[in-house]
Amino acid sequence: xxxxxxxxxxxxxxxxxxxxxxxxxxxxxxxxxxxxxxxxxxxxxxxxxxxxxxxxxxxxxxxxxxxxxxxxxxxxxxxxxxxxxxxxxxxxxxxxxxxxxxxxxxxxxxxxxxxxxxxxxxxxxxxxxxxxxxxxxxxxxxxxxxxxxxxxxxxxxxxxxxxxxxxxxxxxxxxxxxxxxxxxxxxxxxxxxxxxxxxxxxxxxxxxxxxxxxxxxxxxxxxxxxxxxxxxxxxxxxxxxxxxxxxxxxxxxxxxxxxxxxxxxxxxxxxxxxxxxxxxxxxxxxxxxxxxxxxxxxxxxxxxxxxxxxxxxxxxxxxxxxxxxxxxxxxxxxxxxxxxxxxxxxxxxxxxxxxxxxxxxxxxxxxxxxxxxxxxxxxxxxxxxxxxxxxxxxxxxxxxxxxxxxxxxxxxxxxxxxxxxxxxxxxxxxxxxxxxxxxxxxxxxxxxxxxxxxxxxxxxxxxxxxxxxxxxxxxxxxxxxxxxxxxxxxxxxxxxxxxxxxxxxxxxxxxxxxxxxxxxxxxxxxxxxxxxxxxxxxxxxxxxxxxxxxxxxxxxxxxxxxxxxxxxxxxxxxxxxxxxxxxxxxxxxxxxxxxxxxxxxxxxxxxxxxxxxxxxxxxxxxxxxxxxxxxxxxxxxxxxxxxxxxxxxxxxxxxxxxxxxxxxxxxxxxxxxxxxxxxxxxxxxxxxxxxxxxxxxxxxxxxxxxxxxxxxxxxxxxxxxxxxxxxxxxxxxxxxxxxxxxxxxxxxxxxxxxxxxxxxxxxxxxxxxxxxxxxxxxxxxxxxxxxxxxxxxxxxxxxxxxxxxxxxxxxxxxxxxxxxxxxxxxxxxxxxxxxxxxxxxxxxxxxxxxxxxxxxxxxxxxxxxxxxxxxxxxxxxxxxxxxxxxxxxxxxxxxxxx
Numbered sequence: 001x002x003x004x005x006x007x008x009x010x011x012x013x014x015x016x017x018x019x020x021x022x023x024x025x026x027x028x029x030x031x032x033x034x035x036x037x038x039x040x041x042x043x044x045x046x047x048x049x050x051x052x053x054x055x056x057x058x059x060x061x062x063x064x065x066x067x068x069x070x071x072x073x074x075x076x077x078x079x080x081x082x083x084x085x086x087x088x089x090x091x092x093x094x095x096x097x098x099x100x101x102x103x104x105x106x107x108x109x110x111x112x113x114x115x116x117x118x119x120x121x122x123x124x125x126x127x128x129x130x131x132x133x134x135x136x137x138x139x140x141x142x143x144x145x146x147x148x149x150x151x152x153x154x155x156x157x158x159x160x161x162x163x164x165x166x167x168x169x170x171x172x173x174x175x176x177x178x179x180x181x182x183x184x185x186x187x188x189x190x191x192x193x194x195x196x197x198x199x200x201x202x203x204x205x206x207x208x209x210x211x212x213x214x215x216x217x218x219x220x221x222x223x224x225x226x227x228x229x230x231x232x233x234x235x236x237x238x239x240x241x242x243x244x245x246x247x248x249x250x251x252x253x254x255x256x257x258x259x260x261x262x263x264x265x266x267x268x269x270x271x272x273x274x275x276x277x278x279x280x281x282x283x284x285x286x287x288x289x290x291x292x293x294x295x296x297x298x299x300x301x302x303x304x305x306x307x308x309x310x311x312x313x314x315x316x317x318x319x320x321x322x323x324x325x326x327x328x329x330x331x332x333x334x335x336x337x338x339x340x341x342x343x344x345x346x347x348x349x350x351x352x353x354x355x356x357x358x359x360x361x362x363x364x365x366x367x368x369x370x371x372x373x374x375x376x377x378x379x380x381x382x383x384x385x386x387x388x389x390x391x392x393x394x395x396x397x398x399x400x401x402x403x404x405x406x407x408x409x410x411x412x413x414x415x416x417x418x419x420x421x422x423x424x425x426x427x428x429x430x431x432x433x434x435x436x437x438x439x440x441x442x443x444x445x446x447x448x449x450x451x452x453x454x455x456x457x458x459x460x461x462x463x464x465x466x467x468x469x470x471x472x473x474x475x476x477x478x479x480x481x482x483x484x485x486x487x488x489x490x491x492x493x494x495x496x497x498x499x500x501x502x503x504x505x506x507x508x509x510x511x512x513x514x515x516x517x518x519x520x521x522x523x524x525x526x527x528x529x530x531x532x533x534x535x536x537x538x539x540x541x542x543x544x545x546x547x548x549x550x551x552x553x554x555x556x557x558x559x560x561x562x563x564x565x566x567x568x569x570x571x572x573x574x575x576x577x578x579x580x581x582x583x584x585x586x587x588x589x590x591x592x593x594x595x596x597x598x599x600x601x602x603x604x605x606x607x608x609x610x611x612x613x614x615x616x617x618x619x620x621x622x623x624x625x626x627x628x629x630x631x632x633x634x635x636x637x638x639x640x641x642x643x644x645x646x647x648x649x650x651x652x653x654x655x656x657x658x659x660x661x662x663x664x665x666x667x668x669x670x671x672x673x674x675x676x677x678x679x680x681x682x683x684x685x686x687x688x689x690x691x692x693x694x695x696x697x698x699x700x701x702x703x704x705x706x707x708x709x710x711x712x713x714x715x716x717x718x719x720x721x722x723x724x725x726x727x728x729x730x731x732x733x734x735x736x737x738x739x740x741x742x743x744x745x746x747x748x749x750x751x752x753x754x755x756x757x758x759x760x761x762x763x764x765x766x767x768x769x770x771x772x773x774x775x776x777x778x779x780x781x782x783x784x785x786x787x788x789x790x791x792x793x794x795x796x797x798x799x800x801x802x803x804x805x806x807x808x809x810x811x812x813x814x815x816x817x818x819x820x821x822x823x824x825x826x827x828x829x830x831x832x833x834x835x836x837x838x839x840x841x842x843x844x845x846x847x848x849x850x851x852x853x854x855x856x857x858x859x860x861x862x863x864x865x866x867x868x869x870x871x872x873x874x875x876x877x878x879x880x881x882x883x884x885x886x887x888x889x890x891x892x893x894x895x896x897x898x
Contacts, residue, residue: 004832004857010048013261034066050092060091114183221252257297288859316385322377335832343836349818403767403792420749692726764794803827822882
């Protein structure tokens with residue numbers, strides 16, 4: 001097979017025409033029967049067939065002869081002949097061991113032999129197995145039958161009776177197993193009907209030959225290489241998943257594979273197991289392949305209807321080819337699971353990987369390797385399993401020493417965190433929660449920046465209020481002045497209260513007198529004007545009357561004027577007298593004021609004091625108003641200050657609350673990632689850069705290399721706020737406080753494997769965990785290419801970590817690893833081993849090719865004479881390249897004395 005070990009169907013237990021018991025096949029002609037038989041094999045794609053019969057292999061031989069005919073039958077298609085050439089037939093000799101089940105039946109046990117050892121079966125198997133004194137040959141079985149049917153002469157009847165009663169012993173099985181070793185695979189049924197689990201009763205038999213039921217079960221399980229059972233519970237048990245590996249080791253001498261077959265005794269059942277529980281094995285269809293399945297009972301055999309590990313074709317590199325310098329086209333095939341490229345130094349292992357990545361994505365390759373130039377193989381091509389060639393697709397490439405490079409980076413913790421973060425964010429719930437945390441933090445930072453702005457605005461207001469208060473003066477001094485003015489005012493008011501009232505009355509009378517005098521003078525003036533100007537006759541009607549030239553009228557006018565003059569004279573006299581009276585009265589009132597002259601001066605002083613008092617009270621009012629505002633702004637300042645200080649605890653509370661939400665932990669089998677938080681060194685470095693080193697000398701808790709505690713950050717805020725710690729030139733207090741109050745925390749991805757934190761691991765284990773994280777990234781399905789991962793790991797990390805990881809991950813993704821480590825190749829059970837070689841002295845390639853490759857499964861036994869690669873099997877190459885040769889391997893084995 002070109003691609004190493006691949007999943008194929010096997011039927012390890014199937015009977016054919018002429019089977020010794022329960023032969024129900026309707027077609028009685030051998031060639032026709034096997035045409036039907038192998039046609040069904042082709043239709044169901046059965047590649048391994050255990051031809052089963054009781055106590056002999058004659059039917060196996062017939063089946064093999066019929067199969068050989070089909071391989072060269074020109075009436076068949078090329079595809080059919082090719083398929084028949086790949087079929088492996090195995091002789092499955094069905095026996096019964098001398099133990100009885102609760103159903104009263106003997107326990108069925110099967111012996112599968114390598115076809116290469118058939119010539120030895122007569123002398124070393126059939127002759128060695130006995131039932132009492134009777135050998136397991138046709139003659140011996142007939143003799144046994146005769147001992148039961150003494151009166152019968154029918155040989156066929158006697159032979160059938162012998163088959164019916166013949167059983168073998170554990171001791172005989174142990175003897176032949178010791179001779180054939182792993183060329184004999186023993187399988188036992190585990191059913192309650194005819195299997196080991198059903199062994200009960202028959203105490204006399206047990207006590208004489210084996211002891212307890214438990215002991216006979218232990219001996220049968222121990223000698224068996226596999227279990228015939230399609231029961232999922234049996235599989236779990238024999239893999240140690242139900243009662244533990246210790247129990248299986250004690251009872252069965254190790255874990256066991258579970259095989260299955262159709263157990264057909266009729267045409268309709270051929271290759272049709274019950275419930276379509278097909279037996280899928282991952283191996284080449286060879287006996288060596290089956291032996292490898294036995295070694296990997298969990299990963300190389302599955303009983304189910306559909307093909308296991310069925311990956312998407314577009315995610316599998318099927319083959320590559322390139323043109324060698326001699327013109328030959330070199331083609332290398334890949335398995336869908338684990339491919340390992342082995343070879344000595346400079347044999348083209350890494351070269352093959354780089355050429356694959358280079359063709360798929362040149363820029364991606366450049367981002368992964370420091371040296372951009374490398375030998376590009378001529379006419380290099382890639383074919384994917386979906387038959388598309390040279391299309392740009394995704395691969396994950398981890399170059400040689402790449403992991404150490406990441407870890408030796410000064411920001412190695414952040415590299416691991418970044419990788420873990422990418423993995424976690426592939427989960428939409430985690431991504432949403434983390435985005436929510438970031439949004440809350442950003443809002444808090446904005447809110448705090450606003451508070452700092454308000455804080456400084458408030459400080460400016462407080463400064464202005466204080467300056468204004470200073471301009472007004474001291475409140476106490478002003479209050480003292482007000483008190484003094486009030487005292488003086490009270491004295492003046494108390495002493496002169498009555499006199500002032502009297503004075504006011506006199507002043508009021510004088511004012512009344514002056515008003516009267518003024519009015520009287522006005523009247524008097526008017527009369528005099530009339531007297532002097534004859535104003536009374538300036539009216540037009542008098543002129544009209546005069547114009548009439550009537551003497552009587554003129555006389556009347558003259559008399560009227562005389563009378564008016566008399567009246568005016570009388571009025572003048574009256575007003576003059578009144579005027580004199582008012583003058584006398586005024587003089588009298590003025591004389592009355594003379595005693596009050598000092599009082600008037602006091603009144604003026606009183607008014608002056610009142611005006612001063614008004615002004616001083618206005619000042620006090622202004623001071624009180626400013627003090628109220630100042631108190632308000634100081635209150636605001638304290639509030640802003642407290643909110644700013646509290647922000648450190650707020651950040652902590654946000655993380656504590658949000659990180660408690662579900663989904664922020666991830667389990668990848670033994671690898672666990674939990675999101676936590678811690679103070680950021682980068683945050684502290686940025687902040688420390690602003691601070692004046694001289695002013696920090698008295699504060700030893702603040703060092704550039706040591707993260708301060710949360711309380712110390714709060715205290716630093718207070719020291720900066722009070723300006724007890726100075727800033728470097730070019731920095732201002734507001735901006736530095738904003739820097740200080742930014743979120744000081746970063747998310748930390750707490751990574752543990754098997755309960756051990758990554759920070760407590762060796763460098764090798766750290767590298768392995770980083771490798772796991774990179775490969776887990778995104779749960780992608782495209783191929784993984786790794787170049788000599790063992791260079792980044794220690795041996796224990798390779799064996800205990802990487803091997804197990806590769807075995808699990810290859811079920812999900814195609815992996816191609818260049819390696820010189822035997823544990824990766826053999827321990828991880830690589831499905832396809834690619835041996836690389838560069839032409840040289842003693843290592844000549846076929847046709848002098850510069851680079852050549854041979855690939856196949858671990859069990860592959862093919863050899864040819866085509867160069868150094870063809871002269872050895874895959875196993876021999878592994879031993880030679882990775883172990884230093886068989887002799888070196890055996891020598892180390894002896895030295896270890898395990």
